[in-house]
Amino acid sequence: MKISQKEEFNERLLSWYHQEKRDLPWRRTSNPYYIWVSEVMLQQTRVDTVIPYYERFIESFPTMESLAEAEEEHVLKHWEGLGYYSRVRNLQAGVKEVVESYDSKIPQTRNEILKLKGIGPYTAGAVLSIAYGVPEHAVDGNVMRVFSRLFLIEEDIAIPKTKKVFEQRVMEVIDETDPSSFNQAIMELGATICTPNPRCLLCPVREFCAAFEEGKQDELPVKTKKMKKKVVTIRSFAISEPGGKWLLRKRPSNGLLGDFWEFPQIEDSPALEISESLKNETGLLIEQRQAYTQFKHIFSHVTWLVEGVHAVLLDASPIPEGYRFFSEEELELLPKSKPMSKLLEQLKK
């Protein structure tokens, strides 16, 4: 596509968008905070998955002040099952910053909004353009896929610096009168038409598309990186005490499943001496019962082979720092990871 065709391109794109766009909850509001929440939830997450979470979250935390004041555990419970849990801790931290340091007004320049926790280049552009009408690029995976085809850009989108190429190109093409609709229209196109297996015959702008012109739409975008996943064996100890309570510990804030409570567990230990390993790593003294369950859980970058072991705590055992007993009722209120939920499900059998 030539830049001289910009006006005609935007006319086609935007009229298609206004006619075909999906009716989504965050498209029914102009509240910048709600837009912010939706954009964070949508990071690496499908629209259909996000919708119910978004509705519940906004209902429970209708204002930035209400989110800023909420208990982290309560907030995390609203994110349970969505994944990438650091997103919600960063969101709350960012909202607190806005409430406390910006008089509850979200900054309206890229440099300022980028300072907020959890707001990166994409989310900055998305909030600025959608909530405030600022002509800023918001380049995500959709935009790179669509633009790589429109302009026949064959650079590897798996390499971080490649994104700059797309950000520049967006700024050349963006509709200055309605940057909100422009950014959303490109993403909508990527999500519904210009998908990995594109449906070019339905595309409103195919006559501007260099890849379609040359029949290369199926070869773009170029993306090289492949994920290799580690496999880790996890032995998880469901330790009960006479009162029927379960002994849990809190995971560190950083890293996988940050701040989640879990059964004490050890990684990659020889099966024969697992009680000894647990004692070495945690100080806990237990009497092991029989292994009661075994399953696999696949995270984005690591696979856990989980073996759940039932055990009772010996009277002589110390309770290490950071460990707590939970009744069944208390357990219900905790945010739980998928592996934790699977273990509990098995426990009830």
Place this chain on the structure above:
DNA sequence: CAGGCGTGGAT
């Protein structure tokens, strides 16, 4: 920069 960070759906 490379790698860590969840989950459920599509192929």
Place this chain on the structure above:
DNA sequence: TATCCAAGCCT
């Protein structure tokens, strides 16, 4: 079953 994702950000 295996793979790759889907509106990225942080360190």
